[in-house]
Amino acid sequence: MSEKLYLYPLWLRLWHGLNALFFLTLLVTGISMQYSDIDFPLVRFDLAVTGHNIAGIGITLSYFMFITGNLFTSNGRQYRINIRSLFSDLLAQGRYYLFGIFSKQIPPFPVTLKSKFNPLQRVSYIGAMYVLFPIVAITGWALLFPETIARQAFGYSGTLLTALLHIVMGFFMSIFMIVHVYMCTVGKTPLSNFKSMINGYHEAH
Numbered sequence: 001m002s003e004k005l006y007l008y009p010l011w012l013r014l015w016h017g018l019n020a021l022f023f024l025t026l027l028v029t030g031i032s033m034q035y036s037d038i039d040f041p042l043v044r045f046d047l048a049v050t051g052h053n054i055a056g057i058g059i060t061l062s063y064f065m066f067i068t069g070n071l072f073t074s075n076g077r078q079y080r081i082n083i084r085s086l087f088s089d090l091l092a093q094g095r096y097y098l099f100g101i102f103s104k105q106i107p108p109f110p111v112t113l114k115s116k117f118n119p120l121q122r123v124s125y126i127g128a129m130y131v132l133f134p135i136v137a138i139t140g141w142a143l144l145f146p147e148t149i150a151r152q153a154f155g156y157s158g159t160l161l162t163a164l165l166h167i168v169m170g171f172f173m174s175i176f177m178i179v180h181v182y183m184c185t186v187g188k189t190p191l192s193n194f195k196s197m198i199n200g201y202h203e204a205h
């Protein structure tokens with residue numbers, strides 16, 4: 001019989017659901033504005049702009065839920081890394097994903113209540129939530145209030161540089177999400193991690 005661990009409290013599941021919904025809206029409306037073609041718009045331009053602005057405000061508000069939850073509950077401890085062993089831990093997890101997983105070896109970092117993420121998850125979640133996300137959000141808010149952006153920086157238009165940073169980091173976030181959703185299929189069954197994000201319980205192998 002498989003063991004069940006309660007790893008995703010309600011506030012975290014709520015945040016994650018809102019975050020995924022807003023993120024997908026931002027992705028579709030963002031791509032639609034980037035490649036806008038009057039004759040064949042993915043989403044009508046004015047609707048894409050409004051949708052992008054609303055989802056941007058929504059995802060920022062829900063980000064405060066994530067930060068507050070991680071500051072005031074034990075979930076925040078899951079985002080601490082041990083710098084000294086980081087390199088060897090990443091190598092061990094990488095080796096497992098490349099080889100061990102196919103020969104049904106025991107994972108080097110089994111899921112426990114104290115440590116639910118493996119080192120690769122930990123680093124990628126920290127990178128996405130504490131590095132990429134703030135850059136995309138800050139540049140997004142600056143573009144919403146362009147009068148706050150410096151006119152010129154390094155001889156280029158400040159708005160152009162801000163928009164470029166927003167788009168490039170948004171692109172990396174989108175890559176993160178695609179890899180993230182794919183890696184979530186690596187569970188007890190391909191769907192079990194998705195069920196965990198609905199009922200809160202992780203099913204161990």
Ligand code: HEM
Pocket residue numbers: 007008012016019020023075078121125128129133177180181184193194195196197
């Ligand atoms: C439709 C899109 C998405 C799906 C289906 C999805 C699915 C999942 C699943 C199944 C988990 C639990 C497994 C695990 O611990 O890794 C999870 C956790 C997580 N996801 Fe997503 N995700 C999506 C979008 C996103 C996006 C856009 C972000 C970030 C911007 C994100 C960030 C996270 C984080 C940080 C966790 C760990 C939360 C915690 O336990 O503290 N996800 N996701």
